[in-house]
Amino acid sequence: MSLNLLDEALDGGGGGGGGGRVILIEDCVETSGAFVVHHLLKRSLSNPHSSDVVVFLSFANPFSHYERILRKMGCNLVIQRDNKRLLFFDMLMLKRDKGKKGEDLLLALYGEVQKAVEVLSREGIQHITVIIDDISLMEVDANGSSNLVLDFLHYCHTLTAQFGCSLITLNHEDVYSTVDRPALLLQSEYLADVVIKAEPLATGLAADVHGQLTVVNKGLRLDGSGNSSSRIHNFHFKIKETSVDYFYPGSQLK
Amino acid sequence: MAEWICRTLRDGGLEGEHAPALLIKDTIRCPLSSFVFDHVLSQLSSFILSNKSQSKGIVLVALSRSPLYYQQFLKSKGYDVVHSPCWIQVLDCYSDPLGWKSKLVESGGILNRDPGSSVTTSLCKNVRDLDNLFSSIIEIGKELAGDGKGRFVVAIDSVSEMLRHTTVSSVAALLSNLRSHDQVSCLFWLLHSDLHETRATAALEYMSSMQASVEPMALPADGQIGNSMNLSLMEQNFRRGKFCVRVKRRNGRVKMMFEELCVEISGIRFAPVSSEDNVIAQSLVPKVQFNLQLSEKELNDRAKVVLPFEHQDNGKTTQIYDGRKSLIEGETEIHEKVNSSGKGEIIYFRDSDDEMPDSDEDPDDDLDI
Numbered sequence: 180m181s182l183n184l185l186d187e188a189l190d191g192g193g194g195g196g197g198g199g200r201v202i203l204i205e206d207c208v209e210t211s212g213a214f215v216v217h218h219l220l221k222r223s224l225s226n227p228h229s230s231d232v233v234v235f236l237s238f239a240n241p242f243s244h245y246e247r248i249l250r251k252m253g254c255n256l257v258i259q260r261d262n263k264r265l266l267f268f269d270m271l272m273l274k275r276d277k278g279k280k281g282e283d284l285l286l287a288l289y290g291e292v293q294k295a296v297e298v299l300s301r302e303g304i305q306h307i308t309v310i311i312d313d314i315s316l317m318e319v320d321a322n323g324s325s326n327l328v329l330d331f332l333h334y335c336h337t338l339t340a341q342f343g344c345s346l347i348t349l350n351h352e353d354v355y356s357t358v359d360r361p362a363l364l365l366q367s368e369y370l371a372d373v374v375i376k377a378e379p380l381a382t383g384l385a386a387d388v389h390g391q392l393t394v395v396n397k398g399l400r401l402d403g404s405g406n407s408s409s410r411i412h413n414f415h416f417k418i419k420e421t422s423v424d425y426f427y428p429g430s431q432l433k
Numbered sequence: 434m435a436e437w438i439c440r441t442l443r444d445g446g447l448e449g450e451h452a453p454a455l456l457i458k459d460t461i462r463c464p465l466s467s468f469v470f471d472h473v474l475s476q477l478s479s480f481i482l483s484n485k486s487q488s489k490g491i492v493l494v495a496l497s498r499s500p501l502y503y504q505q506f507l508k509s510k511g512y513d514v515v516h517s518p519c520w521i522q523v524l525d526c527y528s529d530p531l532g533w534k535s536k537l538v539e540s541g542g543i544l545n546r547d548p549g550s551s552v553t554t555s556l557c558k559n560v561r562d563l564d565n566l567f568s569s570i571i572e573i574g575k576e577l578a579g580d581g582k583g584r585f586v587v588a589i590d591s592v593s594e595m596l597r598h599t600t601v602s603s604v605a606a607l608l609s610n611l612r613s614h615d616q617v618s619c620l621f622w623l624l625h626s627d628l629h630e631t632r633a634t635a636a637l638e639y640m641s642s643m644q645a646s647v648e649p650m651a652l653p654a655d656g657q658i659g660n661s662m663n664l665s666l667m668e669q670n671f672r673r674g675k676f677c678v679r680v681k682r683r684n685g686r687v688k689m690m691f692e693e694l695c696v697e698i699s700g701i702r703f704a705p706v707s708s709e710d711n712v713i714a715q716s717l718v719p720k721v722q723f724n725l726q727l728s729e730k731e732l733n734d735r736a737k738v739v740l741p742f743e744h745q746d747n748g749k750t751t752q753i754y755d756g757r758k759s760l761i762e763g764e765t766e767i768h769e770k771v772n773s774s775g776k777g778e779i780i781y782f783r784d785s786d787d788e789m790p791d792s793d794e795d796p797d798d799d800l801d802i
Binding site for chain 1 (some may be wrong): 454461464491492499501502527528530531533536537540542543544597627628629630649664667671672
């Protein structure tokens with residue numbers, strides 16, 4: 180798999196194989212960050228370490244949605260699910276089945292996640308990635324209690340410390356734009372090692388550029404090389420049918 | 434100055450006084466306070482291990498980072514946390530702050546696995562119960578400090594997490610109780626101030642005798658991330674910041690001090706605020722193709738220009754324009770000058786005596802344009 184600018188930005192600051200990282204993707208209505216989730220999902224599954232496993236908590240879309248998109252990107256989620264490399268929790272279904280709400284729902288969900296992670300780590304799986312799509316919809320399931328969502332995220336964070344899991348979450352920035360101090364957003368930024376922001380261009384719409392990504396790498400300890408590599412990367416992207424082009428502002432598209 | 438803070442914490446409080454308390458705060462724009470917290474922790478550890486400190490041990494209340502992290506951090510600083518006689522104990526409020534895990538273990542959902550840290554002593558399963566937390570801290574501290582009058586340090590990482598679970602008043606009560614406890618030598622805690630209301634931050638600042646805040650060196654001009662200048666400013670803010678310390682003396686005097694803080698691979702470095710700011714500012718000036726600097730010759734030439742101020746006159750009589758006659762005189766003079774010297778000159782006639790000599794007020798101020 181060839182590296183693109185996004186991969187370089189993610190690996191540059193914090194030792195790619197180290198794991199245990201928390202990645203937060205922030206997007207807005209004008210520029211959806213869903214493609215970053217798809218990219219990271221594919222990246223986790225098509226890693227050369229073939230034992231990596233993804234635990235996917237979907238509050239936003241059913242399995243078939245991701246399956247169609249990832250198939251176009253060259254990654255078959257059905258096979259990955261059958262090989263037990265993708266554990267997909269469809270929260271739209273789970274809620275209907277169990278009839279739980281609020282704290283009970285999230286507590287039960289956390290129990291499922293930790294159980295899965297425990298089983299996997301006992302089987303000797305080195306690297307587990309937990310992906311949550313997305314946090315604002317989880318807040319809806321938590322009856323609007325952002326504190327409860329933060330509790331859930333905190334417990335997921337303990338998994339990164341205990342089992343070396345990675346945690347990838349998506350959240351929407353403009354949902355909180357009227358709030359004076361968006362505690363949920365800020366707190367998850369404090370929690371994250373890497374923040375990826377998807378925004379529209381400051382200059383407005385453009386035909387060849389769909390938006391810009393800013394990757395902020397907060398991690399310092401894993402950067403053992405000693406040189407001060409750049410920790411903030413900013414580049415433009417264009418979403419195509421089967422892939423995404425990443426390029427620096429002003430550079431030519433190939 | 435950071436050293437001075439550590440020394441103050443090391444020396445602890447006097448008999449019959451509240452223990453010195455340090456509040457370390459930051460915002461998301463420059464989130465470096467956890468490095469400061471680690472620095473203070475490591476400094477106090479070295480003081481305690483070399484018996485220079487009033488206190489005998491540290492009780493670390495971990496809410497936002499795992500005990501394992503602290504174990505690795507102290508190890509990386511060269512402290513033997515496994516074998517040496519125990520001087521630090523972590524009260525683990527991180528692993529299971531709300532008792533979710535123990536509930537799940539009871540119901541058979543998950544296994545009970547030890548986090549595997551050698552410094553942990555006890556697990557707190559309900560951080561909402563601050564009374565219980567207080568008694569656990571004191572209990573652990575007493576074990577560390579030994580019986581009698583031994584004292585210990587309390588470190589809390591972070592109070593922001595506590596405030597999320599409980600109210601400001603109960604957190605303030607906990608801190609106040611700790612400060613006034615006989616055996617607490619000093620305490621310090623971490624706060625992300627932008628997560629809370631201003632009144633919560635202010636209340637906690639009143640509880641402390643020293644406040645260290647990490648502030649960004651420079652803020653981006655507007656919210657836009659796009660332009661390269663703001664990006665480099667943001668990047669600076671993740672590495673270095675302004676370290677502002679406010680100290681409340683016993684007599685009520687408040688003192689402010691500033692220092693520069695720089696985070697490096699090997700640790701954190703403090704430096705006096707220096708002209709390095711200017712160096713950064715210069716390197717941040719966007720590279721343009723115009724030459725903004727003057728050469729030496731240009732500087733000299735500029736210094737030679739005589740501006741038309743009357744006080745620079747060399748003994749000539751001051752001319753005031755008061756009619757046709759003097760103007761004609763002036764004109765002839767100009768012609769002579771230009772003819773004789775061949776140099777340019779700025780000539781200015783004062784309009785009338787109403788105008789003050791060399792005033793810079795707008796002569797057309799009264800016009801209604």
